[in-house]
Amino acid sequence: MDDDDTTGTPLGTEEALAIIADQRAAAARTQPSAPLLFGVWGTAWVLGYGLLWLSVGEDELWAAWAAVVAGLVIVAAMVVTAWHSVTRTHGIRGRSAQQGAMYGWGWFLGFLGQGVTVAALADAGASREVVGLAANAIASLVVGLLYIAGGLMWRATAMYALGAWILLAGAASAFAGIPGSYAVLALAGGGGMLVAALVTRVRDGRSRA
Amino acid sequence: MPDDALDPVIHAPARLRVVATLVGLGGGDRISFPRLRGMLDMTAGNLSTHLRRLEEAGYVTITKTYEGRSPATYVALTPAGRLAFDVYAQRLRELLGSGR
Numbered sequence: 001m002d003d004d005d006t007t008g009t010p011l012g013t014e015e016a017l018a019i020i021a022d023q024r025a026a027a028a029r030t031q032p033s034a035p036l037l038f039g040v041w042g043t044a045w046v047l048g049y050g051l052l053w054l055s056v057g058e059d060e061l062w063a064a065w066a067a068v069v070a071g072l073v074i075v076a077a078m079v080v081t082a083w084h085s086v087t088r089t090h091g092i093r094g095r096s097a098q099q100g101a102m103y104g105w106g107w108f109l110g111f112l113g114q115g116v117t118v119a120a121l122a123d124a125g126a127s128r129e130v131v132g133l134a135a136n137a138i139a140s141l142v143v144g145l146l147y148i149a150g151g152l153m154w155r156a157t158a159m160y161a162l163g164a165w166i167l168l169a170g171a172a173s174a175f176a177g178i179p180g181s182y183a184v185l186a187l188a189g190g191g192g193m194l195v196a197a198l199v200t201r202v203r204d205g206r207s208r209a
Numbered sequence: 210m211p212d213d214a215l216d217p218v219i220h221a222p223a224r225l226r227v228v229a230t231l232v233g234l235g236g237g238d239r240i241s242f243p244r245l246r247g248m249l250d251m252t253a254g255n256l257s258t259h260l261r262r263l264e265e266a267g268y269v270t271i272t273k274t275y276e277g278r279s280p281a282t283y284v285a286l287t288p289a290g291r292l293a294f295d296v297y298a299q300r301l302r303e304l305l306g307s308g309r
Contacts, residue, residue, distance in 0.1 A: 011222055013304045020229045026248050027233020091244025093283060095237030
């Protein structure tokens with residue numbers, strides 16, 4: 001028989017507490033990993049915006065290649081995020097699945113709004129520099145506010161703080177001009193995400209110990 | 210059940226693992242039977258037996274549904290199950306003497 005409360009040795013107190021700790025850790029793996037996603041996006045921002053920064057003022061071909069590679073880096077980060085989230089949350093339904101879906105659509109809508117706004121500014125005759133500055137600052141605003149929303153929803157202080165930092169750094173980057181704005185996003189934005197990845201990684205490790 | 214006794218429905222290794230896993234999910238969440246089985250590394254028959262016992266105690270609800278054409282089973286902790294686990298975990302800590 002496999003009904004183990006009628007057979008075998010009785011369950012000890014410390015053993016029971018160890019089971020609880022193990023299963024809590026297992027249950028945590030049904031949620032996307034904050035350190036992994038911050039790390040992926042931090043790397044993507046450092047590489048992507050770093051390339052755009054370095055390519056400004058270079059010849060046209062170099063700049064075009066830098067833009068293509070930066071785009072591919074961002075697409076790769078999106079694919080990793082989607083794959084990781086789907087794998088982790090597979091088989092979970094209910095409230096957190098609904099929150100996750102609404103949050104995911106929030107990112108799509110935010111960047112749809114960013115893209116349309118930037119296109120409209122270009123259409124209204126804004127210079128390449130103004131379009132570039134607005135694209136960077138509005139992208140940072142969208143990312144910052146969505147990290148803040150995520151911090152509220154999951155009561156994740158590090159995520160909230162990262163959102164506030166990116167939002168403010170992105171707004172300030174509009175004063176840095178082109179190519180300075182790209183440098184701010186690569187170093188302060190991407191760097192901030194990598195710091196958040198490290199902080200949440202260390203904290204997760206400590207709470208599991 | 211006397212005040213100082215551990216809930217016998219939860220205080221068995223396999224069922225404790227099931228309940229502790231469900232507690233770790235978000236409130237209002239349910240988990241598919243295959244995913245839960247994979248997380249616990251239990252056989253389907255074994256897990257079914259324990260889930261039935263937990264369901265009889267009112268600690269979990271088991272929902273059978275369809276996803277497309279294929280049947281799917283979802284497991285969720287009830288508020289009574291969450292409360293029973295909290296009481297159980299509290300008593301464990303008292304027994305250990307730390308009183309945290």
